[in-house]
Amino acid sequence: AQSVTQLDSQVPVFEEAPVELRCNYSSSVSVYLFWYVQYPNQGLQLLLKYLSGSTLVESINGFEAEFNKSQTSFHLRKPSVHISDTAEYFCAVSEVSGGYNKLIFGAGTRLAVHP
Amino acid sequence: DGGITQSPKYLFRKEGQNVTLSCEQNLNHDAMYWYRQDPGQGLRLIYYSQIVNDFQKGDIAEGYSVSREKKESFPLTVTSAQKNPTAFYLCASSHVLGRSYEQYFGPGTRLTVT
Numbered sequence: 001a002q003s004v005t006q007l008d009s010q011v012p013v014f015e016e017a018p019v020e021l022r023c024n025y026s027s028s029v030s031v032y033l034f035w036y037v038q039y040p041n042q043g044l045q046l047l048l049k050y051l052s053g054s055t056l057v058e059s060i061n062g063f064e065a066e067f068n069k070s071q072t073s074f075h076l077r078k079p080s081v082h083i084s085d086t087a088e089y090f091c092a093v094s095e096v097s098g099g100y101n102k103l104i105f106g107a108g109t110r111l112a113v114h115p
Numbered sequence: 116d117g118g119i120t121q122s123p124k125y126l127f128r129k130e131g132q133n134v135t136l137s138c139e140q141n142l143n144h145d146a147m148y149w150y151r152q153d154p155g156q157g158l159r160l161i162y163y164s165q166i167v168n169d170f171q172k173g174d175i176a177e178g179y180s181v182s183r184e185k186k187e188s189f190p191l192t193v194t195s196a197q198k199n200p201t202a203f204y205l206c207a208s209s210h211v212l213g214r215s216y217e218q219y220f221g222p223g224t225r226l227t228v229t
Contacts, residue, residue: 009155032216043119043205043220044158090157094216100165101146101209101216102173107157 002026002095006106014114015083021076021109023091032094033074034103035065039087047089050074086113117142119221121206126226128200136191136224138206145211147189148218151175152203161204164189165211193226200228 007022036044150158160173164183178197207218
């Protein structure tokens with residue numbers, strides 16, 4: 001079974017500084033990988049996804065993630081964060097089991113951007 | 116607009132009562148999911164369904180029940196057998212095999228049982 005490890009439960013950072021949220025997944029032949037963002041008391045919104053092709057994927061609000069097969073990682077980065085990026089971020093990997101597809105989520109990383 | 120609706124946003128119940136959380140989607144997705152979210156524990160899968168009248172237990176199904184009588188609807192009942200029901204509950208939906216497995220989430224229901 002797949003598993004996802006988000007290495008940092010909380011990441012504090014100052015506004016306009018760069019940030020990296022780390023995610024590692026267990027090895028598999030092929031994977032689909034996702035980053036979701038959750039603002040307080042809301043559902044999850046898809047930030048970006050890796051399905052195939054280019055290993056670097058980008059979101060519309062400046063985040064990017066790089067799929068690294070040899071290190072089984074899918075770290076999320078942003079070169080300059082804003083106060084509005086304060087949220088919880090979840091990494092997820094797809095799993096197909098018994099004909100059913102599921103997403104396996106990490107425990108989440110709380111990003112706190114300070115002025 | 117297509118999306119997933121969950122109602123109500125906040126729900127309060129007394130211990131020992133069953134309570135049903137609503138989830139409706141108009142995305143024409145075949146698969147639907149229920150998750151429970153507790154602080155510091157991420158999302159844990161309760162039940163999922165890939166087709167009408169069929170559903171599977173997730174990782175923490177004890178004390179919960181579901182039904183899937185319509186493609187659009189996947190209500191979750193939190194029974195009195197659930198030892199610690201206070202949590203944030205999220206419903207999601209997706210296409211099935213052959214797609215990217217991306218899940219779309221509703222806004223969630225925060226259940227408080229006292």
